[in-house]
Amino acid sequence: MRKARRGLRPSYTWSSILSAKWVLDQGCIWRVGSGDSIGIWEDQWVPQAVGFRLYYGQRHSNHVSRVSQLLSPSGKSWNPALIRDIFVPHEAALILQIPLAGASSSEGAVSAGTWTALWKENSIPRCKEFAWRACHDVLLVRAVLAHCGVELDPICPLCGEVEKTGCHALFLCREVAPIWFGSHLSMDFRQAPHGFTVLNWLHQIFNEKDDWVVDSVLTLMLAIWERRNKWCFEKRWLPYMVIQRALSLAMVELSSSSQSGGAGVRARNIAGSATRGWKAPIAGRIKINVDVVVPAGSDMGFGYIARNSHGQVLATAAAKWP
Template sequence: MADYHTVEKRIKLWTPLWKSKSLPRCKELLWRACNDVLPVRAALAHRGIVEDAICPLCGEECETVNHAFFACTEVAPIWFSSPLSLDFRNVPPSFSLKQWLSQVLKEGDEWFIDSVLTLLWAIWERRNRWCFDQQWYPYDFVLRRAASMATVSLLAMDNEATRTDQLRDGRRDRWRAPQPGTIKINVDAAVPAGSVMGYGYIARNSLGQVLATAASKWPMATSVALAEAMALRWALQLSLELGFFNVEVELDSKLVIDSWRNHQQQASYLALVISDSVFISQSFYRFSIAHVLRASNMAADFLAKFALSSYCFVGIEEYPVGLETVLSSYLVSS
C-alpha cells in the first residue's frame, strides 16, 4: 500500500497532466509510459511475451521507455530538429521520464507542454507503424503529425483566451483607430491543412485610411503559434521597410503575446522567433503590441487567406477586391 508521501507525489504529477489542454490520447500515452505499462520490447521480454528486447527502429540497443522516446538514434534527431530544439543524443542512465515530465508540467507554458506531449505521441505512432505495418516514415512526417495534433489543441487555447478577453472587455470586438501620428498594424497567419501558410498585413492611420497591405505565402510551420510568431516578425520587418516608425501592432494570438512577455524564460524555437521580433521592435521610434479578438483582426485574416488562394503582393494605399467589405464592416472610430 502506498504511503502518504507517495500518493502526494503522484497527485502533483498527474493533476497538471490531466488539466493540460493537450489531446486525451497524448495524456493517456504519458500516463502509460510513466506507469510502466507501455509495451516496449524490454517490458515484453521481461514478461516472457517476446524473446528479443532490441529496439525495432535502430536495432542496436534494448528498447526501454527512455530509449523509445529519447535515446534511440532514430528518435533523438527528431527532438533536435523540432521547434523545441531539445538535445537527447546522450541521455544518461539516470534520466527519469517522470521527473522530466514533472519539470515540463511545472515550468513549461501551454505551447511547450502541448508540443512535448504531441511529439511524444507522434514518435510512438511512428514506431508502431514500423512494427505492425512495416511502414517507415521520415523525421518530417513525425514533426508534421505532431504539428497537426498541436494545431487542434492550440486553436482550443486561443478560442478560450478569446472568450475570456471578450468577457473582460466587450469594446474590443471591433477594430479601433490609433491616435493621430501613430500607424496601427494588424497581422495574422492562415494555417490550413497543407504544405504552405499565409501571412496577412494591413497598416492604417488614425482616420482608418489604408496606408499599406500585404499578403505572403510561406512553407508550413510546425504549430499555429509558431506561424503567428513568424508572421509577426515578417510584419515588423515590412513596417520598417515601408517607413512606419510609430506603430501599434495587433494580433489575435494570445499565445504569441504571452510568449513575447516571457520569451527570455523559454527555450524553444518559438522563443527564438519572438526574440527576433523583440530585437526588431527596438528599431521603431514608438512601439506597442497587443492581443485583440479575432473580430478586430478580420482585415489581416482576409489577407492571410488571400495569400493562400491567390497571389502575394505588397500594396501602397491599395488592396485586393473584397477587403473593402471587411473594412467597412469592422471600422469603429476611436
Template sequence: MPPALWMKLWKADAVPQCCETAWRACLDILPVRSILHRRGVVGNPCCPRCSEVEETVHHALFSCPLVRMIWFASPLNLRFDEEGSVHDFFLSFLATADTNIAGIFLAVLYSVWQARNELLFKWKDSSIDQLLQRASSLRPSRVLLDDGPRAVQVLPSSWSRPLSGVCKMNIDASVTSSKEAGAGMVMRNNHGEVLAAATTELGPVLSPVLAEALGMRWALRLATKLGFRRIWIETDCLELYTFWNRQGGEFSHLATVVFDCRSLLPNFDVFNFTFVRRTSNGAADALARLAFHYGCMIWIEEAPSEITSITQDDVLASMAPS
C-alpha cells in the first residue's frame, strides 16, 4: 500500500486500536482460524460465527453472513457479497474516503473483530445495536450513534421527501456475475409522486463503482432532456459519493465519467448530491435490477408496476414522525 494511504489509515478519526486492527488485517496477520490451522494451533479452520466456511481475514471482517448484516446496518450501509482481498479493498476504500468516513469504517471494523473474539473466548454474543453503539465510543468525534449535542445525525433508514419545488432523483446500478451493468432512476416531487422513472443497460464494466458513475451520468443526461432543473440526487454507493467529493487530479475511467457528470451541472438551477442507506434507495435499486428485463425504458408520471409497492411504502414512511 502506498505510504500516503498508510498515513491516511493511521490519521483516521478512530482510536489507535481501530487503526492497528485494520493495519494487521491489511497485512493478513490477524489470528483467524485458517491461519492458526495452517500453523497447527487449532484443529478446526471454520468460522466460529457461521461454522460454514474456512475463516479467513476477509470472511471474519466482511463476508461472513452475520458480519454482512452488521455492515449493512451501519451508517455506511456497505455490502460485502463475496470473498476478496482485504488489502485491495483497503487500497480502494482509503483512496476515496475522507478522515470522517475512514474513522467510522475502522470503528465498525474493530468492533466486528472484538465481538468475534468475545464470542469465541467468552461465549458472549452482542446484538447489532450493541456492536454499533460500542463502535460509536471508539471515535474521538463520536459521529456514529452519539446522543450528545455534538452528534452528527445518523443516516435515515427510509426515503424522505425533497423540499417544495425540488425533485429528488434516486439512482442505482446493478452488476451481474458476468460484469454486465444496468441502471435505474426514479424522480419524485415533495408529495412523493413519481414524475419519471427509467432503466437502461450500461454494458460491461470494470467495477461496481464505475457502473454507479455511468448510471449517474446517464441519469443526469436524462434529467436534462426531460427538463428537470432543480434536482436532489441520492446514491447508496459510498465509494462514488466520496470520490465525487475528492479534489481532482486523478486519471482513470472513473474520473473521466465523474468529470462528465460535473460538466452537466450548469444545466441545473439547483443541484444537491447526497449519500443514503440502501433502505432509502429501494425504488432505484429495484429499477437497476429491472434494467436487464426492460432495457432502455422511460416512464413519465408513472412507474413500472414492480416498484409501485416500494414507492407507496416510501411515501408512508416519509409521513411518519421522526
C-alpha cells in the first residue's frame, strides 16, 4: 500500500485512498519477521523510537542496510554484538526489545497450520477474522494503546487489573472467565498455564477436528470482545446470561445437519437440548431464533441467532434493553 501508484485511470475511490496515504506513512510500522524487506534507516520498524525510526547509528558500518543483517545466522534471534557495535546504547536497547515474528520454526508451523484450519471453517467470516487478529495479539487493548502513546488508563475496564494482552480481555479477566465456564463448552481459564497464548490454544482446538466446538469458540470470542467494547464506549453492561444464551441458541443441535458424531454428542449435552431440538428451515430460507432474559431487579437482555438450511451460523447478536 505504501508503495502503490496512482495508475493511468484511477477510480475516484482509489484516488481518495491514495490522497490519505500520508496518514499511513506516519502511523504504520513494520513487524519484524525475516527483515529482508525492511530498510534499517528509511523504514519505520522500531516501536519505541521517535517516529519509529533510527537516527544515531553508524549508517555505513559494515555496509549494513537491511534489518535481516542484524539477525543471528539462524534468523531466529537478534545479533546483540553487531547491534551494539553499530548503534548508540539507547537505540541498541530498543532494537533488542523487539520480538521477532515467527521466532521459532515450531511457532511458524503452528501459525501456518492454524491459518489453514481457520479459513477452512464454515464459521461467520468476521469471527474468523477476529480470531486471526487475536492469534497475532494485535487487539487494541488498553495497555497496548498506552504503550503506543495514547493517553489512557492501562487498567482493564472490567476487572481493574492491568490489561496487558488480548489474552486477558478474551480469557483471563475475572469478568470473562465465568462466561467460558458457564457456557456449554465448560472451559475453565481461571487456572490457565503460564505462557498461555491464543495461537497455541486455538491450534489445539483445531486439532480436535470438532467443527461444533470450533464454531462455538470463535463465536464466543467475538461476543466477549463486543461485550467489552459496549461497556468501554457505550457504558452498556451485558449480563453473563445474555452472552451464554445467545451462544447456546447458535450451537444447539448445530450438528443435526452434520455428519460428525462427536459434535452430536456435544450438542445433546447442552441443558434442555435433548427434548427440544433445532430443526433446519427449508432450502433457501433463513431461520432466526430469539430468546429473552428478564432477571429480577435488572434490565432485560435478548439475543438472536440466524442460520441457513445447512445449520451454518450467519449472524448472532445480544443486547440489553432498554
